[in-house]
Amino acid sequence: MADEPELTTSPAGGDEPERPRRAHGHTLPPAVPAARAAEAGEGADADPRAATYLERRSLRRGSAGPLLLTGLGVAYVVSGDFSGWNAGLAEGGFGGLAIAAVLMGLMYTCLVFSLAELASVLPTAGGGYGFARRALGTWGGFLTGTAILIEYVLAPAAIALFIGEYVESLGLFGLESGWPVYLACFVLFVGIHLWGVGEALRFILAVTAVAVAALVVFACAAATEFSAGSLNDIPVDQDAFGAGSWLPFGLLGIWAAFPFGMWFFLGVEGVPLAAEETRDPARTLPRAMAWSLCILLVLALVTFVTATGARGAAVIADVGDPLVQALQPHGEPTTASRIVNYAGLAGLVASFFSLIYAGSRQLFALSRAGYLPRVLSLTNRRKAPYLGLVVPGALGFALAAASGDGARMLNVAVFGATISYALMALSHVVLRWREPRLRRPYRTPGGVLTSSVALVLACSALVATFLVDPRAALIALGVYGVALVYFACYSRHRLVASAPEEEFAALAEAEAALARD
Numbered sequence: 001m002a003d004e005p006e007l008t009t010s011p012a013g014g015d016e017p018e019r020p021r022r023a024h025g026h027t028l029p030p031a032v033p034a035a036r037a038a039e040a041g042e043g044a045d046a047d048p049r050a051a052t053y054l055e056r057r058s059l060r061r062g063s064a065g066p067l068l069l070t071g072l073g074v075a076y077v078v079s080g081d082f083s084g085w086n087a088g089l090a091e092g093g094f095g096g097l098a099i100a101a102v103l104m105g106l107m108y109t110c111l112v113f114s115l116a117e118l119a120s121v122l123p124t125a126g127g128g129y130g131f132a133r134r135a136l137g138t139w140g141g142f143l144t145g146t147a148i149l150i151e152y153v154l155a156p157a158a159i160a161l162f163i164g165e166y167v168e169s170l171g172l173f174g175l176e177s178g179w180p181v182y183l184a185c186f187v188l189f190v191g192i193h194l195w196g197v198g199e200a201l202r203f204i205l206a207v208t209a210v211a212v213a214a215l216v217v218f219a220c221a222a223a224t225e226f227s228a229g230s231l232n233d234i235p236v237d238q239d240a241f242g243a244g245s246w247l248p249f250g251l252l253g254i255w256a257a258f259p260f261g262m263w264f265f266l267g268v269e270g271v272p273l274a275a276e277e278t279r280d281p282a283r284t285l286p287r288a289m290a291w292s293l294c295i296l297l298v299l300a301l302v303t304f305v306t307a308t309g310a311r312g313a314a315v316i317a318d319v320g321d322p323l324v325q326a327l328q329p330h331g332e333p334t335t336a337s338r339i340v341n342y343a344g345l346a347g348l349v350a351s352f353f354s355l356i357y358a359g360s361r362q363l364f365a366l367s368r369a370g371y372l373p374r375v376l377s378l379t380n381r382r383k384a385p386y387l388g389l390v391v392p393g394a395l396g397f398a399l400a401a402a403s404g405d406g407a408r409m410l411n412v413a414v415f416g417a418t419i420s421y422a423l424m425a426l427s428h429v430v431l432r433w434r435e436p437r438l439r440r441p442y443r444t445p446g447g448v449l450t451s452s453v454a455l456v457l458a459c460s461a462l463v464a465t466f467l468v469d470p471r472a473a474l475i476a477l478g479v480y481g482v483a484l485v486y487f488a489c490y491s492r493h494r495l496v497a498s499a500p501e502e503e504f505a506a507l508a509e510a511e512a513a514l515a516r517d
Helices: 034-039 048-055 066-082 085-121 128-170 179-195 197-223 228-232 250-256 258-264 268-277 281-311 322-326 335-368 386-403 406-434 448-468 470-489 500-516
Strands: 021-023 026-028
Touching: 066 197, 066 258, 066 268, 066 281, 066 322, 066 335, 085 128, 085 228, 085 250, 085 258, 085 268, 085 281, 085 406, 085 448, 128 179, 128 268, 128 335, 128 386, 128 406, 128 470, 128 500, 179 197, 179 335, 179 386, 197 268, 197 281, 197 322, 197 335, 228 281, 250 258, 250 448, 258 281, 258 406, 258 448, 268 281, 268 335, 268 406, 281 322, 322 335, 335 386, 386 406, 406 448, 406 470, 448 470
Parallel strands: none
Antiparallel strands: 021 026
């Protein structure tokens, strides 16, 4: 854009910033924003272009407290309790999926504790990308941010398809699943986000509360039909190594069920993306992430066990509405199944709406720092990144309307997620090793051991996606390759030094240079 100042790092793309300047005892990165430079006592030398650039790309501060953030963390995931996870029964049986869910629960627990520390150190809208930028440099930041974008652009497109199926199956307004329903979803919910973050987060909390309440109703109703014998009614594959009644597809079935075990938790790592819109993020983010994860762990355990035991693993392994089917043993709708059916739509809406939010903030942060076209990070009068919402929304609608394959798109999203998890866990390890004296308002229990467990399990889940859907994994790799060519040939030479994530990195380089001197 002609009106945008050319605020970049060094010609090498930011890996070797300029020598730091000193101002009254403060170390300043090369294009530090005017406001922060003035606070440091440099006023007259500050570059006003940097302040103008960031003013046009600022979010509404202090809009989110611990309750709204906890609701956001649960909303990212709650639709996965209503459907999707049950396909893991066809890969590993009850025992295989149970072990996979426990291991994936452990991975997310370790990852969330690691991200809580990183979020307290780097409370910016970049989230995982910002953490990796500080620890792994510009390439690591872009690799992580791109993987997160793949997850948060593909997942809403897939959920829009599922919303269409629910609307049709419930007979709402006589509508059928198709592009008009998908378009209505994107227009309505992107519009609410454009209105303002406070309004959006309150809407998310209300819809999520409905979905969680329905899961409680479901668990109580399904418990009355529970039978332990129904858990292992899938026929055993006698040729599979280690096969038995609890592991009908053998030990390999555990590994193949990893991506489906993730469905109980997929997306909770997006809470730090709200950092710049949070009150006291160093304290609030770790608490909200921990509470979100605790709620999700309980919901996963209760939903998985009661649904499978009420109707049988063999019956619900291949259905699109496992909770509804679990409450209809004779195929006839009941009061409880109707409640869960309508609430399932609420759960899908909660996840759809929150994932749009997460995708817009990740796109906003990458654009503001110059990794993507800068125009995408401009905000409106209500401090919402309007193009960061509209562009991925339009792309998501196009994918939903053209593809119609929600399962494939979710598998692509899972592939992107596992790459980002591995890189974020690695970032925690690197920062603990390279910057041990960095001020950490919150420290991960277990330290590097915790993030190392997350790293190993994330790599295992990444490989498991090839076992489930090799085509989806290859599609994700293709998108990844195109993005890397764009970064290598163009955007890495045009990074904005005054963006918060780049500024943190420049300060780290400055401190390291001074220590060497």
